[in-house]
Amino acid sequence: MIRTEHLCKSYSHSSQYEIRAIYDINVTIPKNSFVVFNGPSGSGKTTLLNIMGTLDRPTAGKVFLYGEEITPFSDIALARLRREKIGFIFQDFHLIPRLTSWENVAYPLVPRGIGYKERFERARLLLEKMGLGDRLDHTSEELSGGQQQRVAIARALINNPEIIIADEPTSNIDEETSVQIRELLDELKVRGVTILVATHDAMFEKVADVVFKMKNGRIE
């Protein structure tokens, strides 16, 4: 489903040398699998996930999605791809400040022309599933870290994505919520979603189908 060929990303730091965030990555991720990327800080996990999730472009190499090479896609085509197929969960939640939970969850539906009522209903359903049925009208400033992350997960699910990309989803929250989130992701996998997680959390390896160990921008 997702395949990379000789994927590289480097940042030119000064004219003398460049930082290779990832180098020559070749992975194949089958549909409906639970994949975990593991490795020390700075090993390139975030960089790789961002590129596979179309948030960033590689310096060299190719990314294939459903057998089609998406590297040359325009920004517009990539944004459409994200809207239709990919949901993101970030380490520091990235909720929009001063919006309520349900507004944050429903935000991706606004430019799709979906009316207020339906947006609210869909957001409410998802938030209830996340155990936040009583927090619909709280702004992100009024939520704990774990609650914020669950709002972010609901937002990632609002467009019914086929792929969920989670970059260290549990590293900023307590153990109890982490367990919840792992179970949630596992449940999503059961429902046919492909899941990519970058994490230090060893517990994820128990639910993963495949674990890629990364070091210095390479997969070992």
Next chain:
Amino acid sequence: MNRHLNLLFLATENLLRHKAKTVVVCLCLIAILSPFITAIAISEGVREQSLISVNAGADLYLTYDEFGRNSAIPLKYLDEIKKIFGVTKAIPRIIGRGFLQNKLAVIVGIDKEDLPVSVSCISGRIFDNANEVVVGHELAKHFRLNLGDQFSMRCQQRKVFTVVGFFSSDSSIWGASMIFMSFRDAGELFGKQDVATDIQIYTLPGHNSEIATDVYDIFQHEAYRLQDKQMVELYVKKGFMLKEGIFSALYVVSFALGVPAILVASGFGLSERKREIGIMKATGWQTLEVLELISMEQLLISFLGATIAIVLSILWVKGFNGTFIAQFFIAEITMLPKFTLPARFLPLPCLLSFFFAFLLTMVGSVYSSWRASTTSPVVLMK
């Protein structure tokens, strides 16, 4: 369609969510637009007033020319002028200024039957006998004059006038401070016999150039000046717009301060905005949709700012009679009795100020937003 509506509602919510910024941008817009709208309204009003007074007036104006200025014209040629073919009426007038106590008033001396139609009495009657006057309503109000009251002007204390009527006029600047009296009384008041400040000549259409030739024959050895309606109109307007240049200069200064303020204010919270755009793009918003949302925000805020500015201008003119700003348009306003400031709020300048506001806010926000919405979301969310 739904999509655009959604974006419009979201734009409204965003303005409410960023209240401080919205208020600051609005204030800047108002500071820039209000004087502009007020100034245009006043100058339009003055233009209209002068047009009314000129249109109601004569076709030709005849005066002497001294030192390049209009000066008094003797009456000895009046009968000859009346005989020129094409002249229907020739009316001598005295128009002067004099102090009534501490207020400067415009004195018009004209025979009763020659009074312009635009002057209509509101109470009392037209002057009939010697030393009877009709007084403009603002002046009457200022001195609390009643019918039958008597007064004298500072320049000729021994001449005592009796108020027989009060009038209003379409042309409020003029009418408010005027005192109408007979031609003879005015001559006595200013101590000048057998001269008029000008002779108004009414003509049959299409005869002006022949009349001009005949007038030349009469006055060939004198320095005289014959002006037609258009020239008088220009002259009147010039008198009013005397200080427009000063106003423009001041406006440019306030403008030069206001525009950067708006640009800065529009850029407030840019880093938060950037992050927001990054999140939006990561969750599937298209660049165009982000830009549409931001443009709608600017549209709404310009609409809000321009509307408030227009309302404030109307208040400024109608409620405070253009305090501070009017003096740039009406040269001797401090020397005139109080009068209702003429002002006209036309749709075009209002529309223009709205577009102008939109342009300003767009310049302040769109470039940075466009940059943001075309850079990679990863960079924005950092």
